[in-house]
Amino acid sequence: MSAGPQPLLKVEGLKTWFPVRSGVLQRVDRWVRAVDGVDLEIPQGQTLALVGESGCGKTTVGRSILRLEHARAGRVLYKDTDLLALSHAAMRPFRQAMQIVFQDPTSSLDPRMTVRDAIAEGLRSFNIGTNAAERTERVAELMTMVRLDPDHMWRYPHEFSGGQKQRICIARALAVEPKLLICDESVSALDVSIQAQILNLLRELQTKLGLTYLFITHDLGVVGHIADRVAVMYLGQIVETGDVTEIFQAPKHPYTKALLGSVPRLELDRRGLLAAAPGDPPDPANPPAGCRFHTRCLEVFAPCAATAPALIEADGRLCRCHLYDSAINREVGP
Amino acid sequence: MSWIGNAIVAVLLVAGVYVWWRARRNRLWREAMAALARRRRFALIILGIYVVIGMLDAVSWVGGDGVQGVAASEARSVIDRIFKPSVFREKSYSAPFASAEFVGGAALTFPGRHVLGTDLLGDDVLYKTLKGVKVALLIGGLTCLVLIPLALLFGVSAGYFGGRIDDVVFFVMSTLASIPNLLLLIALIMALGKGTLQVCFALGITGWVGLSRLTRAETLKLRELEYVQAARALGVSHFTIVLRHILPNLAHLVIITFALLFTGLVLSETILAYLGIGLDGSWGRMIDQARNELSRDPIIWWNIAAASTALFILVLCVNLIADALRDILDPRTLRERT
Amino acid sequence: MSTPILNVENLTVTFPARGARAPVVDAISLSVAQGEVLALVGESGCGKSMTALAILRLIAKPGRIEPESRIVFEDRDVLGLKVTQMRALRGAGIAMIFQEPMASLNPVQTVGDQVIEALRLHERVGRAAARDRAAAIFERVGIPDPRGRLDAYPHQLSGGLKQRVMIAMMLVVQPRLLIADEPTTALDVTVQAQILALLRELQDELDMSILLITHDFGVVNELSDRVAVMYGGRIAEEGTRAEVLGAPRHPYTQGLLRSIPSLAHRGGELEEITGTVPSLGTWPAGCRFATRCPKVFEPCNEQVPQTVGVSETHNAACHDVARNQPS
Secondary structure: OOOOOOOEEEEEEEEEEEEEOOOOOOOEEEEEEEEEEEEEEOOOOOEEEEEEEEEEOHHHHHHHOOOOOOOOEEEEEOOOOHHHHHOHHHHHHHHHOEEOOOOOOOOOEEEEEEEEHHHHHHHHOOOOOOHHHHHHHHHHHHHOEEEEHHHHHHHOOOOOOOHHHHHHHHHHHOOOOOOOEEEEEEOOOOHHHHHHHHHHHHHHHHHHHEEEEEEEEEHHHHHHOOOEEEEEEEOOEEEEEEHHHHHHHOOHHHHHHHHHHHOOOOOOOOOOOOOOOOOOOOOOOOOOOOOOOHHHHHOOOHHOOOOOOOOOEEEOEEEEOOHOOOHHHHHHOO | HHHHHHHHHHHHHHHHHHHHHHHHOOOHHHHHHHHHHHHHHHHHHHHHHHHHHHHHHOOOOOOOOHHHHHHHHEEEHHHHHHHHOOOOOOOOOOOOOOOOOOOOOOEEEOOOOOOEEOOOOOOHHHHHHHHHHHHHHHHHHHHHHHHHHHHHHHHHHHHHHHHHHHHHHHHHHHHHHOOOOOHHHHHHHHHHHHOOOHHHHHHHHHHHHHHHHHHHHHHHHHHHHHHHHHHHHOOOHHHHHHHHHHHHHHHHHHHHHHHHHHHHOOOOOOOOHHOOOOOOHHHHHHHOOHHHHHHHOOOOOOHHHHHHHHHHHHHHHHHHHHHHHHOOHHHHHHHOOO | OOOOOEEEEEEEEEEEEEEEEEEEEEEEEEOOOOEEEEEEOOOOOOOOHHHHHHHHOOOOOOOEEEHHHHEEEEEHHHHOOOOOHHEEEEEEEOEEEOOOHHHHOOOOHHHHHHHHHHHHHHOOOHHHHHHHHHHHHHHHEEEHHHHHOOOOHHHOOOOOHHHHHHHHHHOOOOEEEEEEOOOOOOOOHHHHHHHHHHHHHHHHOOOOEEEEOOOHHHHHHHHHOOOEEEEEOOOEEEEEEHHHHHHOOOOHHHHHHHHOOHHHOOOOOOOOOOOOOOOOHHHHHHHHOHHOOOOHEEEEEEEOOEEEOOOOOOOOOOHHHHHHHHO
């Protein structure tokens, strides 16, 4: 979409399906199409937020990019290299360029490893630093960078609070000097005041180290605050993507409108105005025919149940909805 | 063959010191050991006494204390030398601290000196009980040396790699678990022989399934935790992940299971002794040989009492320690301690 | 002014910590009027869930409600009730819905049976009549195909539907006070909007009082009439929705509201509350918030701040508010 310099990360047609087995012989019955044809682009130095509700596949996208899940189709282009086409051995050097910070800080750290060993794990793996003393020094630098006291490096994770543990995870990810950081719901498990600390830290690090972020979250407030671009996911597909301010102020896709409308506001006079999508999200193993959102859509019309819409350009953003497809609209009428 | 016993003791001592030193450097283990010492001081002391007695019986050498006859050319342990069994014996039964034989009332060679009496062949019962300590420790310890690595190998690889490997291991485990344990044991011992090593080996091969299931389940859980995923994202190899992340987090399971297995094995040997395939000199043998003594009139109780009591105390101590360990090593208490 | 339906005075709940007993809830007082929604807001560890459990006397050992506490529900002394009376009160007079609907529903019983069980525990109703009431309630809470769903098992339902079942279980006996502990936190945002709308409808229709426990100020704004902000087991600020959200006086409330990210805050730094919540048993003397407060001055570290009235309905426990108050 952007005609500018090559994006740092470009995902094309990513598909990750999980088999559902049943029967005595455990044959594959159906597939859960967690990620079903996702296209993304992140320009260098920017933050792309991937938003959606539970079950939409956003976490699987992040993990598939890092090959922590096995994608069955698509391309993940880091600069010019398709990561999915590489062998595991060839993939290894690229791992240094892309790291991930998970949601739950407690299960993200080995309870039997000191903080110093946890942060130095990447250093050891990629042979950064010639001996243990050098690595300890680097760990101290990293801890200071994430605003932790380096004297605490010999402590164990359970002696830290949730916010501090998340800082340790960030330090661990940054130890190998990645260019892309995937934050998978990294602030969702934290209290609001701690969340603010971590968000400020992430922004500071982005400026200081020139990082690019893929921020996976369900919290639209966070998206509005830190993202440059946003991609909205529903049931394994991107339904709308574009600049954050534009989308928040004038959403086009009915799901985006429902999502933005469902968030309770803080303004005193904005009460009782919640607009939601009726019903519950459908089963990812059995998506509806045609447009996947049509069963809950308030603006549904004739073609929606029959044809699946493609991601089309509309007013400077991409949107997957028949309403904005001028070809269909010409036939059917408004 | 005395050098085998001596070598094993030496190796055990060195290994024990090494493990102690490594554990002390790690704060989590240090705190766990201190907590255990606080909660089960008495049981630990008694277990320590047992271990010392076992070691004293394992160290042996030839000659040196002026004993005549056949015994002079055999390797004798410290316990042997203290009790001098070829000398310190009677003709047949005698009650504890008695001065006359139990049957007939003839005078004893060492009146009032047999603290726990003598058995059918006149051997001092206290001496035999103390010799049984080493055998019991051997059954528990040696068997686990075979059993635990086997269980870990199968369990962790099945849990971590999944897929075909998991299917194969599961199949083997289920098959083994379906064969009646005792029958398989008897068959193996008949085939391999009745020596200590063979019995321990047979016990090990038939007993690994339980621990393997546990480690497989726990590994399955650990594999999905985010810190393992983070290690993969950091390019750490599978082998290193298993070594540095999976195994240390299984340690608590292994230790507790070891303690419970130990007692189970010692008690199993008692049953094997009943069937005639127990180990030489074990308490199980003593109990088996004493079967008929209880129905005599007047009753001869000291043989079976000594063996059972020694067995009971050992099993009780190890169980109490295992119980305390389960609480101390529980990973959840790690979180609550803050 | 009518008597409040719930009146809590001097409630203290202690847990053992580092040898002594430390208060998780420290001498708080609050009241809920008839038909009103009071939101109890705070972050994790502030004691809000404990307060709710204490009202229903569901605090398990080693926790303890200290004897100087008083809880009065509709003129009855809750802490003095006998066990059987308390059991009758739970569910019928005061009902509670929890955060995780999956954990609150019995997985081996159909949801219909669970609702019927709740009903028959408190009223003498025949089986057929109970089934009718259950179906009617399911319809009221917006469960599609209500009669059919009576025979569904919890695992067959989505999170939103499970929470509706929880609400139905609570509603079927028509309690006068509902305690809702983070009722929408585990739900997707579109489903949350539906549940919040449902709760407001029901509250209007039945004139039910609600004690809403949450950490989300957006939810507070949507549902509540009055707000109480908790920190460290004490109430930092209390007032009407407009007062607390629109013109907060306590530095903690101010910091909290300013640290919520949104599109409006784009590009700037979020205001941070430095430091972390001290763990149980290591509370400082004096004001609990002193270690993190931007407006801290001498008395804060030594004296516990008294509750100062800012207006007739609005008060805050803060030395800074006290010194700025024209007396």
